[in-house]
Each structure stands twice: as C-alpha cells, then as structure tokens.
Amino acid sequence: MNPRFDFTIHATDGKARTGTIRMQRGEIRTPAFMPVGTAATVKAMKPEAVREAGADIILGNTYHLMLRPGAERVAKLGGLHKFMNWHRPILTDSGGYQVMSLSDLRKLTEQGVEFRSHIDGSKHMLTPERSMEIQRLLGSDIVMAFDECPRADQSRDVIAQSMEMSMRWAKRSRDGFDSGEEHASRSALFGIQQGALDEELRGISAQKLTEIGFDGYAIGGLAVGEGQEAMFATLDFAPGQLPQDRPRYLMGVGKPDDLVGAVERGVDMFDCVLPSRSGRNGQAFTWNGPLNLRNARFAEDQEPLDSRCKCPTCGTYTRAYLHHLVKSGEILGAMLMTEHNIGFYQQLMQAMRDAIGAGDFASFASDFRREYFSKE
Numbered sequence: 001m002n003p004r005f006d007f008t009i010h011a012t013d014g015k016a017r018t019g020t021i022r023m024q025r026g027e028i029r030t031p032a033f034m035p036v037g038t039a040a041t042v043k044a045m046k047p048e049a050v051r052e053a054g055a056d057i058i059l060g061n062t063y064h065l066m067l068r069p070g071a072e073r074v075a076k077l078g079g080l081h082k083f084m085n086w087h088r089p090i091l092t093d094s095g096g097y098q099v100m101s102l103s104d105l106r107k108l109t110e111q112g113v114e115f116r117s118h119i120d121g122s123k124h125m126l127t128p129e130r131s132m133e134i135q136r137l138l139g140s141d142i143v144m145a146f147d148e149c150p151r152a153d154q155s156r157d158v159i160a161q162s163m164e165m166s167m168r169w170a171k172r173s174r175d176g177f178d179s180g181e182e183h184a185s186r187s188a189l190f191g192i193q194q195g196a197l198d199e200e201l202r203g204i205s206a207q208k209l210t211e212i213g214f215d216g217y218a219i220g221g222l223a224v225g226e227g228q229e230a231m232f233a234t235l236d237f238a239p240g241q242l243p244q245d246r247p248r249y250l251m252g253v254g255k256p257d258d259l260v261g262a263v264e265r266g267v268d269m270f271d272c273v274l275p276s277r278s279g280r281n282g283q284a285f286t287w288n289g290p291l292n293l294r295n296a297r298f299a300e301d302q303e304p305l306d307s308r309c310k311c312p313t314c315g316t317y318t319r320a321y322l323h324h325l326v327k328s329g330e331i332l333g334a335m336l337m338t339e340h341n342i343g344f345y346q347q348l349m350q351a352m353r354d355a356i357g358a359g360d361f362a363s364f365a366s367d368f369r370r371e372y373f374s375k376e
Contacts, residue, residue, distance in 0.1 A: 002022070003022050003024070003074075004023065004024065004185060004186055004187070004188065005021070005023055005187075005188040005215045005216075006021070006082055006158065006371060007019060007021050007022075007215075007216070007245070007246060007247050008020050008022070008132050009245070011357045011359070012356070013355070013359050013360070013362070014263060015239070015240075015258045015265055015266035016031075016263050016266065016352070016358040016359065016361045017030075017076040017117075017266065017268065017356060018030060018031065018265055018352075018353045018357055019122065019247075020089065021089075021247060021304070022105070022283075022313075023089050023188070023296060024141075024143055024186050025081070025087065025088050025089045025348060026056065026088045026113030027039055027260050028056040028057045028090055029054065029056055029087060029349075029350075030247060030269060030353075030357075031259075031263045031267065031268055031352055032056060032057060032267040032269050032270070032349060032354060033055070033259065033269065033270045033271070033272075033345045033346065033348075034055070034058055034059045034060070034269065034270065034271040034350050035055050035058050035059070035271075035275070035276065035342050035345075036059045036061075036092060036271055036272065036273045037050075037058045037059060037060050037061075037062065037084065037086070037090075038061040038064050038083060038206065038273070039064050039065065040060060040065060040070070040074075040080060040083060040084040040259060041131055042058060042086060042276060042295065042336045042338075042342070043276050043277075043280065043334075043337075044179070044276065044279065044280060044331075044334045044338040044352065045276070045335070045337065045338055047085050047154040047202070048085075048112070050086075050102060051086075051088065051273070053311065053339070053342045053343040053346050054343070054347065054349070054350065055342070055346055056063060056089065057088060057089040057141075057142075058086060058088075058090055058091075058270045059090070059091050059092070059093065059283065060090050060091070060092045060093075060094035060138065060140070061092070061098065062082055062092050062096070062131060062134050062135055062138070062144075063092055063093075063094055063095035063098035063126075064217075065092075065134075065138060066102050066124070066126075066134050067117050067119055067124075067344050068119060068318065070132040071133075071137040071138055072137060074137060074138055074139075075137040075138070075139070075234065078361050079138065080092075080138040080139050080140070081175050083267070083350075086353065089142065090138075090139075090140055090141050090142075090267065091140065091141065091142035091144070091190075091271070092135045092138055092140035092142070092143060092144065093144050093251070094111075094131045094135070094143075094144040094145060094146040094173070094192075094252055095111070095126055095131055095146070095148060095151050096146050096147050097124075097220075097251075097252075099216070101294075104206065105118065105184060108148070110165065110168075111127055112125055112126050112127030112128065112130070112146075112169075113126050113127075114126075115258060115329045116224060117137055125293060126146070127146070127172075127237065128145070128146040128170075128172035128173040128176055129172060129176040130168045130219045131146040131173065131176075132146075132173055132176035132177045132179075132353070133176070133180075136177075136180045136183040136342065137181075138306040141186075141188065142186050142188045142189075142190060142215075143185065143187055143188065143189045143190070144189075144190050144192065144195075144218065145169065145170045145173035145189065145191045145192050145214070146169050146170075146172075146173050147166040147169055147170065147173070147192045147194060147220060148162050148165060148166050148169070148194070149194070149220055149221050149224065150162040150163075150194075150196065150221065151196075151224065152196040152197055152221065152224060152225070152230070153223070153225075154196075154324070156198060156201075157202060159194075159195065159196045159198065159259060160198075160201055162194065163194040163195050163201050163204070163205050164319060165295075166192065166194045166205070166242055167194075167205060167208040167212075169210055170191050170192070170208070170209060171212050173189070174189065174213070174214070174258050175193075177189045177260050188215035188216065189214055189215055189362055190210075190214055190215060190216040190217060190218050190247075191209040191212065191214035191215075191216075191217050191218070192218040192219075192220040192251070193205045193206050193209060193217060193218065193219050193220060193221075193238065193241070193242065194220050195221065196221050197226060197230055197233070197234050199234075199237050199238075200223040202234070202237070202241055203241050206241035206242050207241075207256030208240075208313055209242075210242075210243055212310070214246070215246065215247075216246050216247040216248070216269075217242040217243065217247070217248055217249070218248075218250070218251050219234075219235070219238050219239065219249065219250045219251065219267070220248040220251050222235075222250065222251070222252070222253065222327050223250075223251070223252040223253045223254055223258075223272075224252075226276075228257075228258060229262070230356050231232055231253075231258070232262075232265065232355075234256070234263050235250070235262055235265040235266075235267065235308060236259070236265060239265055239266035239267055240266065242338070243312045244371060247269055248266060248267050248268050248269070248270045249267070249268065249269035249270070249271075250262050250267045250269070251271065252271065252291060253270050253271075253272055254270070254272050255274060256344075256345070256348055256368075256372060257368075257373075258373060259349075259352075259353065259367055260348075260365050260369070261347065261359075263352050263356075264361070264365055275338070275341035275342050276338045276341065276342065277295075278290075278337075279337035279338035279339075279341040279342075280334040282294045282326040282333070282337065283323075283337075283341075284305045284306070284337055284341060284344075285310075285338055285340075285344050285345070286305060286306035286308075286344065287306055287308050287344075287368075287372065288306070288372065288374050289371075289373060289375060291305065291319075293305075293319065293322050293323050293337065294323070294326055294327060295323075295331055296300075296318060298319040298320060298322070298323040298365070299320060299323055299324070300320050301318065301319035301320050302319070302320055303318065303319055304317070304318065304319070305317075305319060305322065305340055306340075306344065309340065309343065309344055309347065310343070311333075311339060311341040311343030311344065311347075312339060312343075313336045313337070313339050313343070314340060314343075317336060322336060322337065327365065349354060350362065351364065359360065366372055
C-alpha cells in the first residue's frame with residue numbers, strides 16, 4: 001500500500017529544491033504546477049490530455065463544486081476522481097478565497113462566512129468544519145484548511161486580526177479533518193500561512209501552524225494585486241519560516257517568471273488559472289515570452305508556437321492556423337492553445353527539476369529570464 005503522505009527532498013541548489021510527494025493515488029514531482037480544474041474540469045482539456053502533458057496533480061474548487069453540482073451529489077456518484085475521470089491526486093482549496101471575494105454577498109463572523117450563491121442567490125454557511133466535510137465528500141487527496149485572505153493594502157491591525165482568526169480556523173480545520181477518520185487515513189491536510197507582506201505576522205502565523213501540525217504548508221495572501229516585486233520580497237523570508245521537511249505551496253501563482261522566481265526562493269508547489277485562461281483568450285506562453293495570437297503578424301506565420309515545445313499543438317499546427325481559430329472564435333482554438341500552455345508549464349517545471357538536480361539552477365534561471373524577456 002502506498003503511503004498516506006510522504007515528502008522526500010532529493011536535491012537542493014541554493015534555496016531551490018526538488019523532491020517527491022508520495023500518496024495512495026500516485027507520486028507528485030516537485031516543484032509541481034497544478035492545473036486548475038475549478039468545476040471538475042481543466043477548461044478545454046480532457047483529463048487524459050492533462051496527464052499526458054505531464055501533470056501529476058490537479059486542483060478542484062470547493063466553493064464552486066459545493067454550489068454545482070453539490071458535494072453530496074459528487075459523493076453519491078463515487079467521488080470527484082471517478083466523476084471527472086482523473087485518478088491521480090487532487091488538491092481542493094477550502095473555498096475561503098472565493099467566498100472572501102464576494103464582498104457584497106457575504107457576512108464574516110468568528111463562526112465562518114455566510115454568503116449568497118453567485119449562481120442563484122441561495123444562502124449558505126461555510127465554516128472550517130463544513131469546508132472539511134465538503135472536501136471529504138469530494139474525496140480530496142490534499143485538503144486545504146479554511147482561512148480568510150485579507151487584502152494586502154489593509155491596515156496592519158486588520159491583517160493581524162484576520163491572521164489570528166485564520167489560525168483559530170486552522171485548528172478547527174485540523175480537528176474537523178481528523179474527525180473524518182476514514183478520509184484522514186488516506187488524505188493530507190495543509191495549513192495556510194497568512195500575514196500579507198508583514199514578516200513578523202507571517203512568522204507568528206507559521207509558528208501557530210507548526211504547533212497545530214500539518215502535512216504541508218501553503219503561503220496564502222499573495223498574488224492578490226501586490227505586484228511581483230512585493231511578492232518576491234515576501235518570499236525572501238516566508239518559505240524559510242515554514243518547516244523545512246514539508247512541502248511549501250504558493251497559492252494562485254502565476255506567470256512563468258513568477259514560478260522561476262518562487263522556486264529560487266524555496267517554493268515546491270503552485271496552481272494558477274493563467275495557462276488555461278490565457279489559452280482561451282488567445283495568449284500562448286513560450287520560452288521566448290508570451291505571444292498574442294490575435295496579432296495580425298501571425299496571419300501567415302507557418303512556424304509552430306514554440307519550436308522547443310514538445311506539446312501536440314506545437315508538433316502539428318502553425319501559428320497562422322491558430323491565429324485563424326482564435327480570430328474566428330472557434331472552440332478548437334481554445335482547446336489547442338490551452339493544450340500548449342498546460343504543456344509548456346509542465347515542461348518548465350521539468351526543466352527546473354532537472355536544473356536543481358544538476359546543481360545548475362542559477363544558470364538556468366538566468367538563461368530563462370534572458371530568453372523569456374527577449375521580445376521575440
């Protein structure tokens with residue numbers, strides 16, 4: 001029987017590190033990028049294609065799935081893995097971030113968050129305990145603690161109060177997770193560090209989370225509008241405040257250069273809607289930077305999106321054809337562009353794992369930035 005959760009670090013190069021998470025549904029190579037399957041699908045891609053692109057794990061969204069089709073219904077149908085035909089690990093977020101973004105539709109208390117559905121206006125209450133129950137019903141492999149994500153531009157007192165409440169919610173999440181003995185015996189629980197851009201508050205958060213004890217630790221409250229410079233400044237200290245022998249997950253990040261910079265600073269896991277959302281909107285990520293396929297200069301370009309990319313799109317279709325599909329609003333354009341972007345992100349993660357293993361990550365990062373910002 002595979003372990004419930006085991007994390008092995010294979011190599012380090014500066015702060016960057018590569019390793020393997022082992023779970024009952026499979027291994028996750030780190031640094032890892034998790035494609036986002038918000039509503040039980042990575043938009044415009046079959047699950048089989050997501051796996052073929054190199055993804056070891058995907059992310060599901062508690063908030064969206066609890067509203068539609070409903071966690072109880074997913075459980076009745078055999079769980080999220082069977083429901084969407086993805087039989088490798090799934091990480092589910094707690095729903096907290098989505099609820100917090102509904103500023104006009106929610107009421108926050110110590111108990112949790114009362115909110116109205118953006119779909120039909122129905123009223124719901126999401127608490128740490130209910131979040132754990134929903135993620136158990138979905139059959140999540142990596143469960144995220146319920147937290148609040150305050151804006152970084154709020155006062156320090158407001159951020160401190162929010163962080164302290166998130167830590168109380170973290171303990172309630174831990175207790176709620178442990179009460180589901182069967183699910184807890186095969187799944188993992190991650191805590192979420194908060195504190196915005198404040199080193200002292202993040203240190204307090206990390207200490208409280210460590211005292212509670214989690215399988216892994218996420219860095220929350222970044223990539224919410226603070227800008228890359230501020231995010232990197234926070235990542236200069238935040239990962240080091242967390243236990244060194246556990247995975248560190250930077251939530252909601254990001255652009256390819258964000259990933260490289262965060263791995264340099266010791267982050268192991270990422271998720272972001274950017275590669276799929278950008279693909280649907282005609283933007284392709286390449287080793288020489290992003291390309292807007294709506295641009296007329298691609299109308300007769302017979303080159304692949306990226307000559308170095310190994311994805312099926314680059315091996316089969318030209319920029320001219322993709323330009324035509326995007327401009328015409330054809331569904332196939334969204335599919336092929338997403339396939340490329342997800343594939344490119346996975347190739348980037350593999351390249352970083354290889355560079356760390358070879359002890360050559362600083363050179364890789366320098367070369368990557370020079371090429372990525374070359375303005376093809």
